[in-house]
Amino acid sequence: MQIDDVDQRIIASLVADARASYAEIGARVSLSAPAVKRRVDRLRAAGVIRGFTSVIDPAAVGWSTEAFVELFCTGRTTPAQIAVATRRHPEVVAAYTVSGEADALVHLRAADIAHLEQALERLRAEPFITSTRSMIVLSRLVEAPTVIAAPE
Secondary structure (H helix, E strand, O other), X not given: OOOOHHHXXXXXXXXXXXXXXXXXHHHHHOOOHHHHHHHHHHHHHOOOOOOOOOOOOHHHHOOOEEEEEXXXXXXXXXXXXXXXXXXXXXXXXXXXXXXXXXXEEEEEEEOOHHHHHHHHHHHHOOOOEEEEEEEEOOOOOOOOOOOOOOOO
């Protein structure tokens, strides 16, 4: 699918404020509200826009402790197995296969250190995980939504 400059600006507007009306976005990109809706529908149908969500402050809902955990797995563990297993744990925010020594990197959020320890123990109990290495997040320095930069 071709994404033109107008599509990029619509996407950037939605990333900045997913609740903006089609009329508001249209005013920013010089299109009518129905034209913006058609483009958004096309972008959704093509899978460029996968959904709309609310961004919640984890600390505001009591999940202020987070860590990144490297997973070391048995030799024949597949990415699909890692994905299925990590989805079973509500504390897992994201999981990635990575290059380097570890097989995967998992981002966890928990209410406190005790909760994080419980989550780690459950994760370590997965049959293919041989060991883990954890890094506790002390502070977030940069956190940005995914966006395609609109040309100036």
